Amino acid sequence: MQINAKRVAVVTGASSGFGAAVARKLAQQGWYCVLVARRRDRLEEVARETGGEIEVCDVTERDDVYAMAERIAARHDAIQLLVNNAGMPGRGGFLDIEPERIEQVVRTNYLGNVWVLLSLVPLLEAGAPSHVVSVASVAGVIAGGAGGPYTASKHAQVVFSRSMASELAPKGIRVHTLKPGFAETEGFPQDRFLGNPISRRIVLSEDQVADAILRIVRRNRREMFLPKIYAPPAMLYGLMPNTVSRLLGWQTRKRDEAFRGEQA
């Protein structure tokens, strides 16, 4: 039985960053939010602000995700929006990062996205026309420099979202893929850019990304870069992946060396 007459949104990764910011904006627009993440205390804080409800769930655990979907279905007949946003960084060179971390990055950023969507398809279909926003990354379409495991997980997320956009369209579920650039959040601190007056301009705020999540739905766009400036390099990368990767690798190495020099 439906417990409220409002439109219902499920937001994963709602305990901080983009997820918490978009939940606040959705609540201001009259949505009822189901907030999903692992940290109960942080979810409760956001729920107090937004008036929504919480679901403590680790998106990497398929059984837990299905149990969560069942609990949501017991309270709501349908949902109209899923913001598939939970994710984690995997910074550092491939040879430095722990193998367990690589596994966790893939299980969270890619498979977590898959399990949450799969478990909620019946409720999204019941709420059709409904929307799914997959919060991927520019790293989902451009590879170069360090961070291979994260980049690979985001590439997987992007192609999965693209396929889902076609497969779920007949059910009235529209799947959108947002590809943000660097943003300052709890899990993704951007000290390397924020320390420099020029590079700090490219760093987005949580609110800018939250606004873009709402915009991609409002405009019914399948994919969007944030900011748009990433679109031309992504096109170039599509045409000349090796050249662009090499350039990016060189530039990243230079930036990292300069940053280490400043820290020393």
Ligand SMILES: NC(=O)c1ccc[n+]([C@@H]2O[C@H](COP(=O)([O-])OP(=O)(O)OC[C@H]3O[C@@H](n4cnc5c(N)ncnc54)[C@H](OP(=O)(O)O)[C@@H]3O)[C@@H](O)[C@H]2O)c1
């Ligand atoms: N910030 C950036 O520069 C940037 C750029 C492009 C894309 N992105 C993507 O944007 C998304 C949101 O990141 P953010 O920047 O807002 O980072 P954030 O503040 O660290 O938020 C990450 C959220 O994901 C949740 N989460 C992580 N692992 C989880 C798990 N196993 N199960 C359930 N929830 C989990 C975290 O909650 P708990 O720890 O409480 O579980 C947290 O709420 C991620 O997918 C990230 O890859 C970020």
